[in-house]
Amino acid sequence: MNFFKHKKNSGDRFPCQQITETLSILPNIPINQDMNQNIEILKSAYTDCSDVVFREFTIGARTKAALIYIDGLSNTQEIDQQVLMPLVQLESFDPGISIENVSKKLAVSDVSVIKTITDVIKQISIGNPVILINNKIKGISIGLPKWEKRGIEDPVAESVIRGPREGFVETIRVNTSLLRRKIRHPALKMKQMTIGKFTETQVIIAYIEGIASNTLIKEVTNRLERIEIDGILESGYIEEMIEDDPFSPFPQVLSTERPDVAASSLLEGRVVILIDGTPFTLIAPCTFASLLQAPEDYYNRFLISTFIRWLRYLFFFIALLAPSAYVAILTYHQEMVPASLLLTIAQSREQIPFPALIEAFIMEITFEALREAGIRLPKQVGAAVSIVGALVIGQAATTAGLVSSAMVMVVAITGVASFLLPRYAAGIAIRMLRFPIMILSGILGLLGVMLGVIAIVVHLCTIRSFGVPYLNSIAPLKIHNLRDVLIRAPWWAMNTRPDSLSTELGNLQRQPHGQKPGPSKGGD
Amino acid sequence: MMDSSRRRKNNYISLVLLLCLIILLLAGCWDRTEVNDLAIILATGVDVSKKEAIELSVQVFIPKPAEGGQQEGVSSGTNSSQTLVRSAEGVTIADAMSRLQEKLTRRIFWGQNEVLVIGEKLAKRGIEDQIDFWMRHSEPRERADVFVSMDSAKEVLESMPELERDSAKQLRKLVDSQIGVKVTVKDLSEMLSGEAGAAVIPWVAKLSPSNLGVNKGKNIPFIQGAAVLRGDKMVGWLSDKETRGILWPRNEMKSGIITIRTNGETGYVSLNLLRSNNQLMPKIMNGKWSIRVKTDADLEVIQNTSNLSLLHSKSLKEVERKVVQEIEDREKLALSKTQEKLNADIFGFAEAFQRKYPRIWRRKSSEWKEIFPKVDITFETKVNIIRTGLENEEARKGGEEK
Numbered sequence: 069m070n071f072f073k074h075k076k077n078s079g080d081r082f083p084c085q086q087i088t089e090t091l092s093i094l095p096n097i098p099i100n101q102d103m104n105q106n107i108e109i110l111k112s113a114y115t116d117c118s119d120v121v122f123r124e125f126t127i128g129a130r131t132k133a134a135l136i137y138i139d140g141l142s143n144t145q146e147i148d149q150q151v152l153m154p155l156v157q158l159e160s161f162d163p164g165i166s167i168e169n170v171s172k173k174l175a176v177s178d179v180s181v182i183k184t185i186t187d188v189i190k191q192i193s194i195g196n197p198v199i200l201i202n203n204k205i206k207g208i209s210i211g212l213p214k215w216e217k218r219g220i221e222d223p224v225a226e227s228v229i230r231g232p233r234e235g236f237v238e239t240i241r242v243n244t245s246l247l248r249r250k251i252r253h254p255a256l257k258m259k260q261m262t263i264g265k266f267t268e269t270q271v272i273i274a275y276i277e278g279i280a281s282n283t284l285i286k287e288v289t290n291r292l293e294r295i296e297i298d299g300i301l302e303s304g305y306i307e308e309m310i311e312d313d314p315f316s317p318f319p320q321v322l323s324t325e326r327p328d329v330a331a332s333s334l335l336e337g338r339v340v341i342l343i344d345g346t347p348f349t350l351i352a353p354c355t356f357a358s359l360l361q362a363p364e365d366y367y368n369r370f371l372i373s374t375f376i377r378w379l380r381y382l383f384f385f386i387a388l389l390a391p392s393a394y395v396a397i398l399t400y401h402q403e404m405v406p407a408s409l410l411l412t413i414a415q416s417r418e419q420i421p422f423p424a425l426i427e428a429f430i431m432e433i434t435f436e437a438l439r440e441a442g443i444r445l446p447k448q449v450g451a452a453v454s455i456v457g458a459l460v461i462g463q464a465a466t467t468a469g470l471v472s473s474a475m476v477m478v479v480a481i482t483g484v485a486s487f488l489l490p491r492y493a494a495g496i497a498i499r500m501l502r503f504p505i506m507i508l509s510g511i512l513g514l515l516g517v518m519l520g521v522i523a524i525v526v527h528l529c530t531i532r533s534f535g536v537p538y539l540n541s542i543a544p545l546k547i548h549n550l551r552d553v554l555i556r557a558p559w560w561a562m563n564t565r566p567d568s569l570s571t572e573l574g575n576l577q578r579q580p581h582g583q584k585p586g587p588s589k590g591g592d
Numbered sequence: 593m594m595d596s597s598r599r600r601k602n603n604y605i606s607l608v609l610l611l612c613l614i615i616l617l618l619a620g621c622w623d624r625t626e627v628n629d630l631a632i633i634l635a636t637g638v639d640v641s642k643k644e645a646i647e648l649s650v651q652v653f654i655p656k657p658a659e660g661g662q663q664e665g666v667s668s669g670t671n672s673s674q675t676l677v678r679s680a681e682g683v684t685i686a687d688a689m690s691r692l693q694e695k696l697t698r699r700i701f702w703g704q705n706e707v708l709v710i711g712e713k714l715a716k717r718g719i720e721d722q723i724d725f726w727m728r729h730s731e732p733r734e735r736a737d738v739f740v741s742m743d744s745a746k747e748v749l750e751s752m753p754e755l756e757r758d759s760a761k762q763l764r765k766l767v768d769s770q771i772g773v774k775v776t777v778k779d780l781s782e783m784l785s786g787e788a789g790a791a792v793i794p795w796v797a798k799l800s801p802s803n804l805g806v807n808k809g810k811n812i813p814f815i816q817g818a819a820v821l822r823g824d825k826m827v828g829w830l831s832d833k834e835t836r837g838i839l840w841p842r843n844e845m846k847s848g849i850i851t852i853r854t855n856g857e858t859g860y861v862s863l864n865l866l867r868s869n870n871q872l873m874p875k876i877m878n879g880k881w882s883i884r885v886k887t888d889a890d891l892e893v894i895q896n897t898s899n900l901s902l903l904h905s906k907s908l909k910e911v912e913r914k915v916v917q918e919i920e921d922r923e924k925l926a927l928s929k930t931q932e933k934l935n936a937d938i939f940g941f942a943e944a945f946q947r948k949y950p951r952i953w954r955r956k957s958s959e960w961k962e963i964f965p966k967v968d969i970t971f972e973t974k975v976n977i978i979r980t981g982l983e984n985e986e987a988r989k990g991g992e993e994k
Contacts, residue, residue: 399624401702403733407634410704411674414627425624510624564846 128161137197143214178211248418427509635760637745837926859898
């Protein structure tokens with residue numbers, strides 16, 4: 069680790085400096101009196117930028133002006149009708165009139181006055197056309213951005229049977245509107261910042277004032293401000309830059325593309341980070357229990373949800389331990405298997421040339437590869453892969469005598485179990501941890517499995533997510549918080565918010581007590 | 593500088609810790625065995641060979657891969673045996689085992705051995721030394737069932753049951769049905785080391801095969817009564833009926849059907865035993881040793897072919913009285929044989945006396961062999977019929993009129 073750090077520090081000085089220099093010429097320059105000079109500076113900044121349009125025109129037949137925008141980012145039709153037309157057709161233009169008054173003449177809702185060249189560039193790059201007028205030291209930016217965007221669709225990565233069908237999209241404003249439509253209260257705050265030297269990506273920190281703790285908001289803001297990076301193309305960039313323990317296999321920031329999940333996290337006192345350009349928003353802090361909670365848990369009736377949650381817990385362990393337990397028992401503890409089962413396994417294993425551990429590895433790796441291939445390939449080919457995969461894993465491998473049918477069963481149940489984890493990132497962590505435990509089980513038997521489990525538990529106990537212990541409400545045991553971990557308490561009983569997230573504010577009460585429904589409670 | 597030196601120190605410490613962890617792994621793999629390398633032993637037989645040595649026979653599972661099923665399932669499935677029997681001689685079981693290992697390509701695996709059959713000849717000479725191997729060696733199961741076979745134990749292992757996969761499973765299933773006694777190696781060891789110094793072990797006899805088909809000439813083992821051991825030597829044999837009688841005082845009677853006939857009636861009443869609890873109440877009075885066998889049993893009527901109407905408490909009482917008599921008759925039958933003929937205290941009377949009169953026992957324990965046959969046994973049996981079942985009295989009466 070040391071080695072890397074030294075190298076990085078000494079290495080990145082030189083090229084980084086150079087780039088900032090070229091960019092930093094611009095900020096300090098205010099808009100010049102002479103418009104041509106401004107245009108010169110901008111043109112030099114936008115050398116070889118074929119998509120930047122400089123449209124020069126005259127106002128009132130005499131005053132020279134220029135409209136600058138990036139083609140494809142702005143609504144040119146509206147600009148023509150609402151901005152250019154009234155200005156060009158103006159019969160008399162008083163050169164002494166202030167720029168503010170000019171802006172009032174424009175029939176556009178979002179108009180702002182800007183003063184520096186940097187602002188000009190900023191406005192242009194987010195799609196707001198800028199008008200510069202000769203002899204004026206200010207410019208007008210017109211809020212008419214327009215670009216092609218995807219419509220709101222069903223979230224693909226997190227599908228539910230019951231629940232809202234809309235998912236976040238790539239445009240941050242659409243995403244904030246989706247959130248705002250769910251939480252209308254003005255306490256929902258959305259702090260904006262820009263990250264990425266070149267991408268200048270908009271990042272919005274959303275939280276509910278009064279529910280989310282101030283330290284948490286501050287910590288999230290600090291960590292985001294610390295990021296110095298060339299570009300943010302997906303929320304994964306940010307996730308990796310703000311994690312507590314970058315070497316942990318477990319995700320410490322949740323990601324979701326469902327507005328309802330984001331909204332429910334906000335209501336619990338978490339912070340949601342929206343990033344422009346990706347439908348995946350980040351939720352912090354994240355606890356281990358929340359990895360095993362599906363959005364649908366909260367939409368179905370609580371008995372069903374509790375049952376499904378337990379099923380998920382059970383299969384979490386199966387996903388983690390089934391192959392290693394099988395290997396351990398079959399190579400070290402044959403006496404543990406019931407006699408008739410051992411005989412059946414012995415029969416099916418008789419032709420297998422590999423030790424159980426190797427056999428398990430072959431199957432698990434094949435399975436993981438098939439799954440990965442199924443994701444990467446285009447949909448039409450993906451179906452073919454899964455059919456071939458099922459044949460390879462299920463039928464051909466056993467008939468060829470490469471793997472025993474019992475092992476196929478184990479791998480299949482493990483595969484199904486790993487699909488039960490609602491969070492994809494958690495699923496990957498479990499899939500990954502399966503392999504070291506399998507090696508341990510092959511070396512030390514059940515003792516090795518236990519060692520692996522202990523190591524994982526110890527690790528889970530040590531990590532934190534934004535100051536919240538990862539195993540919160542399980543490891544620092546809080547009985548009342550287990551209402552949303554061990555079971556899914558009915559909504560009329562979930563009267564308090566998870567206290568680890570909003571302790572300092574002291575407003576844990578979510579709703580009044582005694583809302584359990586029943587017949588003739590109303591009194592009428 | 594401070595920081596980097598501290599970091600280096602931390603790195604050093606973590607390296608040492610990592611090495612310690614790796615050392616842990618060095619212990620691994622030494623006892624790793626694949627299932628393919630195991631000779632899974634399903635049953636073991638111990639005999640005295642012609643050369644007066646210990647003959648150890650094992651029934652080894654042959655892990656033939658399961659047949660494809662479609663083509664030749666019927667023709668070969670029933671005939672082909674899934675097990676083989678190998679035997680070797682030695683001075684002790686362990687010695688024989690090492691000889692046996694020479695004949696087997698795979699490592700002998702005791703972990704699944706659930707049946708131990710002792711030949712009659714060996715049982716009569718004493719089994720203590722053989723049981724020692726089972727208790728002392730860490731691999732064999734202490735919960736394996738023990739049997740004494742009428743002829744050589746090897747013959748039992750070689751026999752082919754018709755319904756079950758192999759003779760090991762056949763014996764286990766028979767003994768699990770709780771009709772006779774069930775004795776594991778651990779029980780046997782406890783019985784032999786107990787105060788009474790007597791034991792009872794299920795007795796395996798041969799049943800000739802039902803059909804004259806494929807298994808012609810091969811016998812099927814089944815349980816017929818029990819062998820009685822005094823000390824570690826077999827002294828006698830109890831029939832099936834007598835064996836049932838010893839289950840009551842041993843508090844092992846858990847299920848069974850009792851059929852009785854009441855006085856003056858033509859038909860029978862059959863009752864199913866639901867629960868029973870037995871206690872031994874020892875008493876020493878004026879140097880006279882006596883024991884009261886207390887029995888509490890709950891039964892239900894499952895068939896009534898007599899004219900008795902069980903809806904009336906009077907007739908129910910009559911049935912109960914008859915059941916009590918029946919139970920006590922069975923107990924007496926078994927007790928008289930073991931007490932008078934075999935002089936083997938297989939009921940745990942010795943423990944009962946020891947528990948109640950520890951001081952007297954300390955003095956008299958050496959004389960138990962003389963005392964036991966003279967112990968006075970009384971019975972106190974309480975029977976409770978809790979369900980009489982559905983009864984159609986009218987139909988019964990109608991039958992009378994005709």
